[in-house]
Amino acid sequence: MDKKLVHNLLFIAVVAVTGMVVENIYLLQIMTFIGINTLLALGLNMLMGYAGQVSLGHGAFYGIGAYATAYLSGTLGISPWAALVCAIVLSVAVAFVVGRPTLKLSGYYLGMGTLGFGMIVHILFREAGSITGGASGFVGIPMLTLGPLSFEGGRNYFYLVWTVVFGAIFLCKRIIDSKTGRALAAIHGRENAAVALGVDAHALKLNIFMFSAALGAMAGFLYAHFVLFISPDSFGFMASVKMVTMVVIGGMANVWGALIGAVVITLLPEVLHGFADHEMIVFGLILMGVMIVMPQGLTQGVIERYARYKKRA
Amino acid sequence: MEDLLQYLFSGISIGSVYAVVAIGLSMLYRSTELINFAHGEFAMFGAMGLVTLWGQFKLPLPLAFVLTVAGVSMVGILFERFAIRPIKDPHPISLVIITVGASIVFRGVAMVVWGKDPVALPSFSSHGSIEIAGAVIVPQSLYIVAAALVLAGSLHLFFRYTLQGKAMTACAVNKKAAWLTGIPSARMGLFAVLISSGSGAIAGIFIAPVTMNTYDMGTMLGLKGFCAAMIGGLGSLWGAFAGGLLLGILECFGAGLISSGCKDAIAFVLLLLILYLCPGGLFAQKQADRF
Amino acid sequence: MSIKTLVQLFIAITLCITPLSTVAAKSVYKIGGIFSSTGRASFLGDPEKRTMEMMVDRINANGGIDGHLLEAVIYDSEGDPAKAVSAVNKLIHRDKVLAIIGPSTTPTTLAVVNFVERAKMPLISCAAGINITTPVKPWVFKTAQSDRLAVQGLYAHMQAKSVKTVGIITVSNSFGESGKEQLISLAKEYGITIVAKESFGAKDTDTTAQLTKLKKASPDALICWGTNPGPAVVAKNAQQLKIDIPLYQSHGVASPKFIALAGDSAEGIVLPTGKILVMDQLLDDDPQKQILQDYKAMYSAGKAGAVSGFGGYAHDAMTILAEALKGSNGDKQQIRDNLETLENHVGVTGRYSFSPEDHNGLSASAFVMVEIKNKTWNLLGR
Incomplete structure (x- = not known):
């Protein structure tokens, strides 16, 4: 059998068994957060790792997804699943409108442009109190149900989130292995050369931007219906920086990097809790240490180290 | 009319804070093409250093100033030596994440050392606020503007007329070529971080009396400073100065004329428009495309 | 032994x-x-x-x-x-x-x-x-x-001082927002009109633009609703702008820290607070x-x-x-x-x-x- 397929199946099996074996709801909830963060990192990883475009405002799409479903299903009372579709469409539409001019910027200026966009959206969440509930947050998001199946916290939600994650990973891999993926690689290598070969670089970047916005909105939807409460601060500048950190720590241009980044950044604060007031120092030092020792991210770093070890042995 | 003038003055007092922070950030980019997300924390260290030495130990202001700048520059050197230099062939985004990590560490250290409560400091001089045609500005804001001007001016002269400065510019333009002509590029990098963290400290010292000083004040300062440097054109010292003032003035007119809740959003919308029209910032020097 | x-x-x-x-x-x-x-x-x-x-x-x-x-x-x-x-x-x-x-x-x-x-x-x-x-x-x-109680206390005091119009400045987070809602919803009950509403960021270093706008509306009193350190900036700025309209604060600043931060500009500020700050002035029969x-x-x-x-x-x-x-x-x-x-x-x-x-x-x-x-x-x- 294909080695890749085995890996994928193995991964799915591990997650499925984990979901069955783990009884503790706290652990399941942590893993649910890991799944949501993986979705965020996956989308941003496509943009940063493959299209080579950095975004410091991706928290905005996460928030748009969450607030759209909150408003539609909470205030207007339509089915959350219909709200999901609307949330994704809205997020993609916003990405289109914003991406068209912004993606013409490059390097740090693109970072600045997306940062500005993220800040504006964050402020809108806070100021449009009649729709979003303002700074105090939005209360009254309904629980997800699917026919007789209720996603009331715990196990079912864990499976829902991870099914979506599998789907997203599958989709990302398909894109990377397709013609689009190769065109992306060409842009990432040298944009001018790619354009000379007939790649419409701007359109491609925009498409990936929209795709990552859709994944962000999906994550926002899952977050909103899991916690059943959202407030603007979860989607601000710090959230965007956290997403970039997950991508870079895990390793750019690697689908598994997104997963590993999400695991590390979600688990670290839980593990470091014992340091109390020194938690921030330890967290920052670990972040720096990883980047100093493995500037390519954990995934690449560990693979390289393993290869070197094997060679020596 | 009187209000408009007041909005302008308010904008200058806010903008001067952004400008003075942005200059050190822009200067570092000019010499190393590194964006330091921990720059706001250097400013925070400057402010907190002043809180301790001037506010608490009652040292004379000039002495406290020198000691604080020296201390923060030392931190800058350690930071460069142990966090920036060891990385071989770095991807710029990895460096950015390292500086993000450093900013968290610095914040954490400041929280442990200075506690979580905000501290206020008196102004450098005991003058009351200055009134011009019904609008008011505090002297400390003028000191900040002066500090920003002097800082930008002296850095400008340094890059323009000293051997060291020219060598640093050469390193930034092409590291290898600079190395071939005998410029020790590693030492230049260290020197750039030293100057940058020192100017961050100076910024913090001048800001300290107008703001409430806490361990986490650096986040806001770094973020707004970054925006100011961007608007002015990364690497341009005068651009950073102008960008900072512009950002502050836009915020105040947004707050005064439209809505104070959305003032940041208004400022950012205008900034995005500026960015779309001149993609390299107002005083664009060269393309800033790393990543 | x-x-x-x-x-x-x-x-x-x-x-x-x-x-x-x-x-x-x-x-x-x-x-x-x-x-x-x-x-x-x-x-x-x-x-x-x-x-x-x-x-x-x-x-x-x-x-x-x-x-x-x-x-x-x-x-x-x-x-x-x-x-x-x-x-x-x-x-x-x-x-x-x-x-x-x-x-x-x-x-x-x-x-x-x-x-x-x-x-x-x-x-x-x-x-x-x-x-x-x-x-x-x-x-x-x-x-x-709840903020509601604080606003009631504050408005009752203002009513006694025959304050009719107020300008409010609130911090843009959940504390300020909830205060703003209560200030607006209770105003009528106490015969008070809110003539201007402004807000400031929790980390703002200057609020003179907002205060200038409030001053222009010339209310009988100003109410600032926020938690330290923002309201101290407001108090300082009001002093710098030589605003002589009485300034009221919320219980969000009710800690000795506020006086340390605002310095002279804190003088004369009135606010609702729990009894803890004035425990020694309470009557002995206060439980x-x-x-x-x-x-x-x-x-x-x-x-x-x-x-x-x-x-x-x-x-x-x-x-x-x-x-x-x-x-x-x-x-x-x-x-x-x-x-x-x-x-x-x-x-x-x-x-x-x-x-x-x-x-x-x-x-x-x-x-x-x-x-x-x-x-x-x-x-x-x-």
């Missing part, structure tokens, strides 16, 4: 053994705490956390509750709703606590409400937001005064006086800095919980029922009387009006 030494030795030994012998047989009551001890709201969370630790030690030193010693498991939410959710699930499912105190802020509390309701876990929040307890949720209680002095003595002994009303929310939550734990045998349903029927419980913040319709249980008497004069707080008569 003298008799005296022997007696002392005997007493010492008995003291050591007595708690052990009675307690050893009984299990420990585990209670959880979630506070924003770092991050944006650390001015709330830090004193709350310290207070809870001190209270647990004190209760244990007195032999625990029904012979059960208490054990506190405290997590830091950093003011982040997602972290608060993690913490609450950890407390419920891993630490298996009997009840939870906290979180410190309104958004973090609202984020965990659904999880404690589902797990049927008693929660006593230390946050002020009115929608924590309205509508009433069976398992959620809170000790902090809160003794409790306030005890709390201050305990907090000062812990070298945790100046005492303020913020830690008081945790103090009250602890005494209330201790009351509810009595006779509960560690049964959560029983604890909840005990909480709901608690009446006339005097705490640092005020006098609590819970009922199925009211899970905050405070009345307007929880607030007094104070004026800052000569760098201290002066109690104003009602």
Whole structure:
């Protein structure tokens, strides 16, 4: 059998068994957060790792997804699943409108442009109190149900989130292995050369931007219906920086990097809790240490180290 | 009319804070093409250093100033030596994440050392606020503007007329070529971080009396400073100065004329428009495309 | 060996053994705490956390509750709703606590409400937001005064001073927003018109633009609603702009820190606050006086800095919980029922009387009006 397929199946099996074996709801909830963060990192990883475009405002799409479903299903009372579709469409539409001019910027200026966009959206969440509930947050998001199946916290939600994650990973891999993926690689290598070969670089970047916005909105939807409460601060500048950190720590241009980044950044604060007031120092030092020792991210770093070890042995 | 003038003055007092922070950030980019997300924390260290030495130990202001700048520059050197230099062939985004990590560490250290409560400091001089045609500005804001001007001016002269400065510019333009002509590029990098963290400290010292000083004040300062440097054109010292003032003035007119809740959003919308029209910032020097 | 030494030795030994012998047989009551001890709201969370630790030690030193010693498991939410959710699930499912105190802020509390309701876990929040307890949720209680009470106190005072128009400036976070809502909704009742509304960012270094706008509307009074350090900036700026309209502040600044931050510009500011800042000026028959002095003595002994009303929310939550734990045998349903029927419980913040319709249980008497004069707080008569 294909080695890749085995890996994928193995991964799915591990997650499925984990979901069955783990009884503790706290652990399941942590893993649910890991799944949501993986979705965020996956989308941003496509943009940063493959299209080579950095975004410091991706928290905005996460928030748009969450607030759209909150408003539609909470205030207007339509089915959350219909709200999901609307949330994704809205997020993609916003990405289109914003991406068209912004993606013409490059390097740090693109970072600045997306940062500005993220800040504006964050402020809108806070100021449009009649729709979003303002700074105090939005209360009254309904629980997800699917026919007789209720996603009331715990196990079912864990499976829902991870099914979506599998789907997203599958989709990302398909894109990377397709013609689009190769065109992306060409842009990432040298944009001018790619354009000379007939790649419409701007359109491609925009498409990936929209795709990552859709994944962000999906994550926002899952977050909103899991916690059943959202407030603007979860989607601000710090959230965007956290997403970039997950991508870079895990390793750019690697689908598994997104997963590993999400695991590390979600688990670290839980593990470091014992340091109390020194938690921030330890967290920052670990972040720096990883980047100093493995500037390519954990995934690449560990693979390289393993290869070197094997060679020596 | 009187209000408009007041909005302008308010904008200058806010903008001067952004400008003075942005200059050190822009200067570092000019010499190393590194964006330091921990720059706001250097400013925070400057402010907190002043809180301790001037506010608490009652040292004379000039002495406290020198000691604080020296201390923060030392931190800058350690930071460069142990966090920036060891990385071989770095991807710029990895460096950015390292500086993000450093900013968290610095914040954490400041929280442990200075506690979580905000501290206020008196102004450098005991003058009351200055009134011009019904609008008011505090002297400390003028000191900040002066500090920003002097800082930008002296850095400008340094890059323009000293051997060291020219060598640093050469390193930034092409590291290898600079190395071939005998410029020790590693030492230049260290020197750039030293100057940058020192100017961050100076910024913090001048800001300290107008703001409430806490361990986490650096986040806001770094973020707004970054925006100011961007608007002015990364690497341009005068651009950073102008960008900072512009950002502050836009915020105040947004707050005064439209809505104070959305003032940041208004400022950012205008900034995005500026960015779309001149993609390299107002005083664009060269393309800033790393990543 | 003298008799005296022997007696002392005997007493010492008995003291050591007595708690052990009675307690050893009984299990420990585990209670959880979630506070924003770092991050944006650390001015709330830090004193709350310290207070809870001190209270647990004190209760244990007195032999625990029904012979059960208490054990506190405290997590830091950093003011982040997602972290608060993690913490609450950890407390419920891993630490298996009997009840939870906290979180410190309104958004973090609202984020965990659904999880404690589902797990049927008693929660006593230390946050002020009115929608924590309205509508009433069976398992959620809170000790902090709702902003509504503060606004009522403030407006009543203004009415007496025949203030007709006000300009308000609020911080753009949940505290300021909730204050703004209450200020607007109650204004009519007191015959007050709000002529201008402005806001400022929690980290703003200058608010002169907003104040200029407010000045232009020339109201009878200005109300600033925020938590330190923003309102100190507002006070300083108002002084710089030579605004002579009286400035009122909220209970969000009610800690000695505010006077230190605002300096001269704090003079003459009037605000509603819990009684803690003016405990020495209270009449001796005030039932809160003794409790306030005890709390201050305990907090000062812990070298945790100046005492303020913020830690008081945790103090009250602890005494209330201790009351509810009595006779509960560690049964959560029983604890909840005990909480709901608690009446006339005097705490640092005020006098609590819970009922199925009211899970905050405070009345307007929880607030007094104070004026800052000569760098201290002066109690104003009602």
